[in-house]
Amino acid sequence: MKYIDEFRDRTIVKGLMAEIGALAKLKTNLMEVCGTHTMAIFRSGIKQLLPAKINLISGPGCPVCVTAQADIDRMLTLAKLPGVIITTFGDMLKVPGTQSSLEKERAAGCDIRVVYSPLDALEIARQERSREVIFLAVGFETTAPAIASVTSDARAGRIKNFSVYCCHKLIPPAMAALLEAKEIRIHGFICPGHVSTIIGTRPYALIAEEFRIPCVVSGFEPTDILESIRMLLQQIRQKRADAEIQYRRAVRPEGNLSAQQALSDVFMPSDADWRGLGVIPKSGLKLREQYQAHDAEIKFDIKVEESFEAKQCLCGQVLRGVKNPSQCRLFATVCTPEQPYGPCMVSTEGTCAAWYKYHR
């Protein structure tokens, strides 16, 4: 297949593996902070292919997984409000809240609709003027510009029955929080390709400089990931800590300036609650004052009685890279993709789902 086969070429893979083998002298922990990378690594068998000294750790790269339990419970409260239509991406449906899930509430009669774009949610609001339409905005810097654009359209078009429950999160503050916590030793970051198309490399350069940790923005094909690993090992060997781009066909150092402008027009940084990591300062986005009429958190009275994570689920530790899914007693027994116990098994980008599908 043109433009794909080149990135899965056996000869190129063998060459990269030889270079990695030559550089892999010390035990090295490399963390990917992108759910798409997690899936790509497992799907292509890279984890097993690498020398034993190179340990790939999955971090908090799945947006559904890092959404705090309290936010899931607030979404469920919103869904039960009379006259409300909840719109969301499909991954959110099965995520278990403290008492229920969006899927269960839909079965119980709540109007919860899966959309493929926030534009679809706005269209529903246009067509159902007598109903309140709430979009559950979960995602990183990649999806946030589209939400910003749609919220801006809603304001300009005076579509007052459209609002956003905003759980957007920013990746670089989470990377810094992991390093500050020092729970595990991370020698280098495989940085997310999609997020970096928006933010560029400057936020990673700050992390690389402050923590002396090499960062490489990677593409998603096997040779992309292997080349990124080689680049990280080269930096470690040369005692450098820079923010480099492997995924040059999509990412520029400055990122996407139009998308960054759209983000800062509509959103401002805010403290955000992450599953497993707790509240991280300025690691989320909230709507600016002029968009508050479209902020579901302000528009609706969202009260949640009690919110807690399932006791035996280790998602929090899995997201911090401290434990892997096979160390969870529920993995592949009680907790499966059909009957997920925690969000890391629900999402198509979740670490537990990746282990279940490719690494059992």
Ligand code: SF4
């Ligand atoms: S296997 Fe299931 S219960 Fe265990 S950490 Fe993963 S999602 Fe949570």
